[in-house]
Amino acid sequence: MTPSKVNPVDTFTLQLVFLLSTSIIFGTPSVVPDSWLVGLVAFFPACLFIVLYSAMLSSQHDLGLYPMLEKAWGKIAGKMFVLLYAIYFLYIAARNIRDMIELVMSALLRITPVPILTSLFIMLIAYTALGGIKAIARFASLILCIVLLMLVTLAVFLMFSSSIILEQMLPFLSKGMWPVIQSAFTHSLWFPYGEIIVFLVFQPELGGAKGFRKITLYAFISACIILTISDLLQIWSLGIESKKYSVFALLDAARLINIANIITRMDAVVALIIIFGTLLKCSVFLFACTEGIARIFKVKTGKLTFPLALVAGAFSILVTRNSAEHVTEGLKYVIYTMHIPLQLLVPLLTLILLRIRYRKGAAT
Amino acid sequence: MTILAVFVATVLGLLLMAGLDVLVFKQPFVRVFVDLLPVFPDTSTVFMFAAAFVMAAWVDFKMTDRLKKKFGKQSNKQGSEENRDAKQS
Numbered sequence: 001m002t003p004s005k006v007n008p009v010d011t012f013t014l015q016l017v018f019l020l021s022t023s024i025i026f027g028t029p030s031v032v033p034d035s036w037l038v039g040l041v042a043f044f045p046a047c048l049f050i051v052l053y054s055a056m057l058s059s060q061h062d063l064g065l066y067p068m069l070e071k072a073w074g075k076i077a078g079k080m081f082v083l084l085y086a087i088y089f090l091y092i093a094a095r096n097i098r099d100m101i102e103l104v105m106s107a108l109l110r111i112t113p114v115p116i117l118t119s120l121f122i123m124l125i126a127y128t129a130l131g132g133i134k135a136i137a138r139f140a141s142l143i144l145c146i147v148l149l150m151l152v153t154l155a156v157f158l159m160f161s162s163s164i165i166l167e168q169m170l171p172f173l174s175k176g177m178w179p180v181i182q183s184a185f186t187h188s189l190w191f192p193y194g195e196i197i198v199f200l201v202f203q204p205e206l207g208g209a210k211g212f213r214k215i216t217l218y219a220f221i222s223a224c225i226i227l228t229i230s231d232l233l234q235i236w237s238l239g240i241e242s243k244k245y246s247v248f249a250l251l252d253a254a255r256l257i258n259i260a261n262i263i264t265r266m267d268a269v270v271a272l273i274i275i276f277g278t279l280l281k282c283s284v285f286l287f288a289c290t291e292g293i294a295r296i297f298k299v300k301t302g303k304l305t306f307p308l309a310l311v312a313g314a315f316s317i318l319v320t321r322n323s324a325e326h327v328t329e330g331l332k333y334v335i336y337t338m339h340i341p342l343q344l345l346v347p348l349l350t351l352i353l354l355r356i357r358y359r360k361g362a363a364t
Numbered sequence: 365m366t367i368l369a370v371f372v373a374t375v376l377g378l379l380l381m382a383g384l385d386v387l388v389f390k391q392p393f394v395r396v397f398v399d400l401l402p403v404f405p406d407t408s409t410v411f412m413f414a415a416a417f418v419m420a421a422w423v424d425f426k427m428t429d430r431l432k433k434k435f436g437k438q439s440n441k442q443g444s445e446e447n448r449d450a451k452q453s
Contacts, residue, residue: 115408
């Protein structure tokens, strides 16, 4: 029996919220002065991910990532890769939970113990993941409306509180175009665009190669525009130097809002954006992880959701000792040791293997 | 099998995090791994791991079914079976 497909609009909103969630808060890493350009530049090579992943899907008649790995690499090596991807998704979920906890701790609940916050949040994530990808996708439409509404509100309030100074984005390209291109290839390409690989796991439910190509392209374009506007808002309100040293730049920008001493402290709105976004992103990663582990150990996915959510919660506490280490590890080491191999190299090798082993008319 | 799955995920996840910490702190793997392990003063993560394994064990040993069998209402079940028999006849 073929599984029923998710509505394309829901798939689009799911991918868009997924791309926006944590990256909107951290913004583009401010390793170069013109960080808002980095997102735009990263979009073009990011489209190669769409080409690569849709080529994988179309070569195997829209099979999901896990069966595809097993088909390409054989039973034993394939299972090892499935396990590797499942652990990778669990680790990324843990990092995202930590992102959210760091922000909530600094903006909203300063003296609430971290384990209590984490436990409550992971219960929500597990409950969302338990509904399956269709439920998560339907939930995404609601979240997208909330996130966009809050972002627009934030922009309007920043404008009315005279916090937006367009000259703050100058000097433009003071160090030339090369650092921008370099930053796009070393950071923004892998996070958030490369993380779209997780959707290969659910392709039988999401519509296959044709749908993936079109919907993901639209999601990438929308995410690129929204992230660039968000980066510009941060630079216009904080300035290039302040943005560089701010961990949560959008949060700091929201703190500047003051309309006649009546509308102030809008940072809670930003915290809500990340709470909703992270909830969805972590649910997607957790569901992908449970699918992988359930496939290897031949258990039902529902049975693994809550235990693995608790493990992800514990990992989020253990993953780094402080905020500085968390950011350094995420920007430098995770990209080179995990994102590049698992988002590009392994899929590329898998595609080559699939093309060799399952040539048209060739018996395997 | 659920317990085994959770155990494997936990161990591999810890190894992965230790591997990354080796790169960040430039320290030997064993030292980093021991630092990472949830031990006594850091009880919160110990409780979370324990809860994960308890949940996995609950599912594996079908505790809900066992408790239902022991304490659940049996009259309804019998009733439904009787009805099914009557329908079949």
